[in-house]
Amino acid sequence: MKLNYILLLCVLFNTSCKKEAFEKTEATYEIISINDSIVKNDSIEAFILPYRxxxxxxxxxxxxxxxxxxxxKDGELNTAIGNFMADVVLSEGNPIFKARTGKNIDGVLLNHGGIRSVISKGNISARTAFEVMPFENSIVVAALNKTQMDALINYLKTEQTPHPVSNFEIQLDQSNKIKSLFINKKPLENRVYYIATSDYLASGGDRMDFFKKADTIYNTDYKIRNALIDYFNKVDTISPKIDNRFIKIN
Known part of the structure; x- marks a missing residue:
């Protein structure tokens, strides 16, 4: 009986450890172009129509x-549409951030490349917001210390790109040195600053590595696109302007 039990275990062990033999087979595929030659299905069209x-x-x-x-494309170091987007992130995002943390957003930094369309003259709709910001990026707030803020300012100075900012006043001289710097109308101090940005940039997108070094990242779970739509719902007419928030002077 004992011998039979041992033999059974050996059979089970050998079976469980047996390697399966796989043979390489040929894979084929076909490219199906989606174009006007595809015949519409009337029943599907009728079903989708009310939703569309x-x-x-x-x-x-x-x-x-x-x-x-x-x-x-309308500005050198700041643009009307970029200023508008950054200001909307501040005005719509700050109440959420303050309600959750008791703190205020000190400033905003977004990326120039994140603006994907113009805002055309005329009526503005939710579709406008989807065209300007088609991505699912959310507003996050990074807690940056003085060293990280210095890196942020140096990034803007070096890039010479009209990245959207709000609550910043930066003046460069003709040698690209900082001539004047204010954040929320005060000189840069040795303290923690709460800078709103997108979750994409907070992860180091567009080489904004200083955000990755933040002590804390607060996620508002509030999409930038939704902030735009909420703002559009509050106003009759928008009034974006190029101003002095980031300029080069003689």
Whole structure:
């Protein structure tokens, strides 16, 4: 009986450890182009139509008005559309951040490349917000110390790109040295600053590595696109402007 039990264990062990033999087989594929040659399915079209109509009506309903067309190419170190987006992130994001932490956002830094469309003159809708900010990026707030803030300012000075900022006043001379620097209307101090940005940039996107060194990152779970839509719902006419928040002087 004992011998039979041992033999059974050996059989089970050998079976469980047996390697499966796999043979390489040929894989084939076919490229199917999606174009006008594909015949529409009327029943599917009829099913989708009410949803498409509702979605388009929602996206195209007028929320506000733009008196001019605003493009990210319109400025040297700051643009009207970039200033507008950064200011909206501040105005719409700060109440959420303050309610959760008891603190205020000191400033905002976004990226120039994140602006994906112009805001055209005329009626503004939710579709406008989707075109300007098609990504699912959320507003996050990074707690930056003095060293990290110095790196942020040096990044802006070196890049010479109109990245959207809010609550910053930076003046460069013709040698690209800092001539004047204020954050929330005060000189840079040796303290923690709460800088709102996108979750993409907070992870070091666009080489903004100083955000990755933040002591704390607060996620508001509030998409930048939704902040734009909420702002559009609050105003009749937007008024983006190029100003002196980031300039080079003689």
């Amino acid at each position: 109509t509702h979605l388009n009506t929602t996206l195209d309903s007028t929320l506000a008005y733009a008196p001019e067309t605003y493009s990210k």
